[in-house]
Amino acid sequence: MDFDLPEELEEYRKKVREFARKEFTPELAEKCDRDEKYPDELRKKTLAEGLVDFSNPWKTMIAIEEMCRVDPGLGISATVPYFGAEVLMLHGSDHLREKYLSRVAEGKAIMGLGVTEPGGGSDVAGLKTNARKENGKYIVNGGKMFITNGSIADFFVMLVRTSPPDDPKKRHHGLSVLVVERNFKGFDSNQLKGKLGVRATNTAELILNNVEVPEENLVGEEGKGFYYIMEFFNISRVFVAAQSIGIAQGALDRATAFLMNEESRGHFVGEERKFKLAEIATRVEASRLLMYKAASYLFNYRPNPMITSMAKGYASETATFAAETAMEITGATGLQTDLERLFRDSKIMEIWEGTSEVEKIVISRMMMKGDKNE
Amino acid sequence: MNDQTEMMMDNIGQFAKANINDIALKIEREGVSEDLYNSLIQQGLIGANLPAEMGGAGLDRTSYDAILFQLARASPSVAFHVFMNNSIILKILEKASKKDIIDRIVSGKIRLGLIPGNIIEGSSEKSNIIIEPSKMNIYIGTENASLIDGMPDLLKSKSLGLRGLKTDLFTSIKEGEKLLPYSDVEKIWNEASWDAAAIFLGISEGALEKAIEYTKVRKTFNFPLKDYEPVAFRLSELKSELEILKNTLFSDDSKEQMGMMLKTISAEFARRATKYALQFHGGYGYLEDFGVEKFYRDAVALNALMFRPILDKRTLAASIYGEKSGYL
Incomplete structure (x- = not known):
């Protein structure tokens, strides 16, 4: 190995x-x-x-x-300008890929993913945004929340309900993915301000009022949207693990530099703080190995959702642990440096692309289905 | 909780409702305004724990900590403002017999800034923090606490960590009038452990109240969040811990050792409780409008200003072992 x-x-x-x-x-x-x-x-x-x-x-x-x-x-x-691209890459028609993805690759457009709604974060299948077919078009009504690139993206890969579920217990049936452009009539967005962290990123609420979407903008097959999005989360969660490990490593870098500086100035650095540093370093390393394992499965076309959820869940909790512990190690200095920003940025890792609780649901469900890492 | 403390809890709860709750977000964006500061003065909250002969209200420990607890529930920044003035600045001035300055502070004629310097951990020549910079400031140096006349040269630092307080860094300060030797300031710091604990527990209660209310109404998969074991069990455990810690806070005990024990536990508890409170709000918790992110942010930021993970624990260890301990 x-x-x-x-x-x-x-x-x-x-x-x-x-x-x-x-x-x-x-x-x-x-x-x-x-x-x-x-x-x-x-x-x-x-x-x-x-x-x-x-x-x-x-x-x-x-x-x-x-x-x-x-x-x-x-x-x-x-x-993040490509956010959601994998859905189009894997299931979009040649026409959609050519029309939309090439512009993003050339830097001429930004894209986003429209899944989360005001009333439901983790409960993806409970979404309310609907699209009815009329004269060769989908008429979309509803709203999306916490959408990354929401007020700057040129188009969105969006999950909508195109038909009622055939069984109330199977709410994930009847969902489809459409490409919705910002300049379609009836589309509006409001940037969400006052975030705790990652404030450089753009986050918005989307409002969809009788938005007309050409039928050709359907991604893949009608009714398969839920599966496409779950497949996407399996990919994006590896990238959130990478964001989290970056934050944790950044916090570790800063805490290490602080303690080295303290020692070089002749200040006493006891084992309590050194042990905390060691704990961060160990968790960063463990998170990275889990991420590599999840990535290895995924990028070799053998996705393993359980390992992916472990990687995302553990790395995101490591990010907040590392940032908070580094703040404790550095005290007043940390409060006045960019470490404080890392601390604020870290918390969203445990929330977006599946909360820590959702990751634990995925892991335990797969364990109990006998789908172990064997 | 004695009757006086219970009354104070009610009074300050009403005060916070009338004067803070509606502007809590504004405080985070703009700091403690002159108007709000004047309300604190008029309510007698600045100087609340000073003896009557020094111009204060002479409240006992638990009544004073009830003030800090209730203010922190509404706005940790306002609570810290009162703590900084009463538990540190006025205590230093009281011990240094500076009644003339105390009178001017308590009557609202002047406000002093605080440069905590060596009393907190992590200060260095590069990041010597000043809180609420003023024309007159208390500086805690390695050997003395002194009174510095004039505003230091500020670096215009723009940290967003402590949004409700005006904080900055400074390059240099001129020498001031010596007030107290460092050892006396250290004693004041240790005595203030109860007060710091009150703020940490107020922050925790503010955050947990929001989380409990939110999880009653927010549904996922057709059920309120509170119906799910991980949410209900975690919040119930945290609330239980909080109630037990509050029992100690509002007990008749005022021993310094118990204060330090309570502060040590409460500082960590506040970080943990606020983290779960934010987590159970999901994405909405990340937005300032929902009023829970400030507790999460301030629990960590105020840890840096009110709790010393090494020095305070060393004090605690020495009191447990009865001799110098935990220094290698």
Whole structure:
């Protein structure tokens, strides 16, 4: 068993790290955090440098981790213009892929994923947004909540109900995925301000009032939407694990530098704080190994949702643990540095793309189905 | 809880309802306004624990901690404001017999800033924090606490961690009038452990109340969140811990050792309780409008200002062993 990444990926990691250190300036990070402003120039630079390559998921995962290590708000912003692309890649028609994804790859468009609704986060199948067919079009009504890129994306891969479930116990039946453009009549969005963290990223509420969507914008088959989205979450959760590990590693870097500086100044650093540092380091390493295992299954076309949920759940809890413990280690210094921002950024990791509770439901359900990691 | 403390709990609960609850979000965005500060003065909350002969209200420990607890439930920033003035600044001035300055503070004529310096952990020449910078500030240095006349050169730091308080960093300060030796300040700090615990527990109660209310009405998979074991059990466990800690806080005990024990446990508890409270709000908890993220943020930020994970635990260890302990 070899725990090292191939040399090519290690080289890529170095390249991303250098880019992030150079471009993610403290001033930019602070400004985007304070003003809740999406760093669009950074998105363009990242694409121009070829640092976001969704044709290579290993590279994507490493880019996300390294960028979030420097600054999570900027790192997520730079790597999220493709959010939801996998649904189109795997199930979209050639026409849809060509029409929409190529523009994102060229940096001419941003996309988003519209799943969560105001009344239901974890309960995806309980969504209320509906689409009825009329004269070769879908007429969409409803609303979406907490949508990343919500007020800046040009189009959304959106989960809607196209028919009532055939059985009340099978609410996940009758859901479909449509591509909905911002400039379709009846579409509106409101940016959500006042977030605790990842304030550089754009989050919005979407309002859909008789939005007319061409029939050709149906992704895959009608009624299969729930399965497509669950499949997508299995992919995106690996990337959230990468965001989380980036944050945890970033907190570890800062806490280590603080203690080294304390020692170099002749200040006593006792074992209590060193043990805390060791605990963060151990959890970061364990999270990374779990993520690599989940990624290895997934990227070799053998997805293992249980391992993916373990990776996402554990890494996200490691992110908050690491950031909070680093704050404790650094005390007043941490409060006045970008570590404090990492701390605020970390909490969302335990919430988006499946809360920690949802990950535990997935893990325990699969364990009890006998679907163990054997 | 004695009658006086119970009455104080009711009074301050009403005060918070009338003066803080509706502007809690504004406090997070803009800090404690002059108007609100004047209300604190008029209510007699600044100077509440000072002896009457020094111009204060002379409240006993539990009544004073009831004030901090209730204020923290509504706004941790306001509670810290009162703590900083009463438990640290006025106590230093009282011990230094600076009645003239105390009178001006208690009557609302002046406000002092605090540079906690060496009394908190993690201060360095690069990040010497000043809280509510003013024309006159108390500076706690390595050897003395001193009174600094004039505003230090500020760095215009823009941390969003403690949004309801004005904090900054400074480059240098001029020497001030010596007030007390450091050892006396350390004693004041240790005596204030009960007060810090009151704030940590108030933060916890504020956050848990919100989580309990939210999980009654928020449904997922057709059932309220409270109907799910992991939610109901966790919040019930946290509420139980909180009630037991409150019993200690509002007991007649005022021993310094018990105060330090309670602060040590409450500081960690506040971080844990607020984290679960936010988690059970899901994505909405991440938005300031829902009023729970401030508790999560402040539980950690105020840990850095009111609890010293090494020095306080060393004090606690020494009191347990009866001799110097936990220093290697």
